[in-house]
Amino acid sequence: MPNSKWVFAVLIIILITQLKSSNCSNGFSAYSNEQQQLDKVLQLPGQEFNVSFAHYSGFVTVNEEAGRALFYWFFEAAEDPASKPLVLWLNGGPGCSSIAYGVAEEVGPFHVEKDGKNLYLNPYSWNQVANMLFLDSPVGVGYSYSNTSSDHLNNGDIRTAADSLAFLLKWFDRFPEYKGRDFYITGESYAGHYVPQLSQAIVRHNFATKDxxxxFKGFMVGNALFDDLHDHLGLFQFMWSSGLISDQTFKKLNFFCDFQSFIRPTAACDKILDIADKEIGDIDHYSVFTPACTANFNQFLRRRNKVGNLRRPYDPCTELHSTVYFNLPEVQKALHVYNGNNSSNWETCSDDVYNGWTDSPRSVLDVYHELLHAGIRIWVFSGDTDAVLPVTSTRYSIDALKLPTVGPWHPWYCDGQVGGWTQQYEGLNFVTVRGAGHEVPLHRPKESLTLFKSFISGTSLPKLEQISDS
Known part of the structure; x- marks a missing residue:
């Protein structure tokens, strides 16, 4: 695999050249402002409530020659957006949609009801704190597309970072009022690659161009893929110590899989992983102590919803509801999904993108080492009931960075209860979220909002004190 530093340097040079030669004149800027208004979402199907904030969605072309266009959905902050920072959210996979997960079931203001046709407001939306921008990246994910069909089957880390940087630069032309605004990146899972790699591309671009x-102020990632060796080590230890697998399988996993690629394991490793999967049984690996989405449980949720419970029960089937909603023609029309390339079924995750992934470095620890010297804020969080990229994996990877600790390990609180634990390192803050699975904001929405507020403000997480509902 080529040296990542050299490749990124070449990509930055190419991108700068393309931008200088593009029509970035005042006329282009006027067009962009007009396009911003065309992107404004007026009303969504199933939205039986009013909101105080504006939101926009549409496409930004990141490569004219290939016809690659990325889909975004942007929500202004609920109050005083002019004073709030801008935050980009990315989901992983590779191949999973930030609209499906980030917006529709985690940190977005609109979540999808069980009928797949109506929406409800998320009281813990992150746009209470910041202007939130969600991006479906790379092409082939969600509504994002390319006119060059092979692009969907030849994605990878390097091009994803370059296209995402190109997207941001063009998006800021469309929304010039956000130029120079404090900007952060957040995400989870395989975005453990996307987020630091895009951060690296931005830092290098800014240094090279003085633009x-x-x-850019910093990033935060949750239950993130860091380093294949340490992620495997922590995963197998978590599964064994949680009583999910046998002693024999634990030993075989460590023997056959310890140095394997996390997304491209060998056949021998795959065989042991299949055995582990059978031993674990029919549970949700992403949240081991909550119900899995089975046909029976989905029917139970529908019956329970009809009798009018005031408190929403945990719903493990949110992905099914989103699949129905974002395939509705009237929803796609409202979100300005007009392009003929998007006529195929919308999916929460694309198997084509995942199976065609061309480059995935075994580790991003080298990227962290570079960014730790860039003076940006770096937070890493982990739900502690995830058996996909568990808290043990994250702790092993952070330990591999060999950072000095500058604060004691201690609990943090939400509503007078322990929300998790935290450790401050030199240049990095690590936070666990108690009782949360892979999608922390889905399982612990109020705690995740508390975490986000602390990250954005750069302040310590609450100690023994109450957090109000407001």
């Missing part, structure tokens, strides 16, 4: 458009 102040992207006023």
């Amino acid at each position: 102040k458009t992207i006023n």
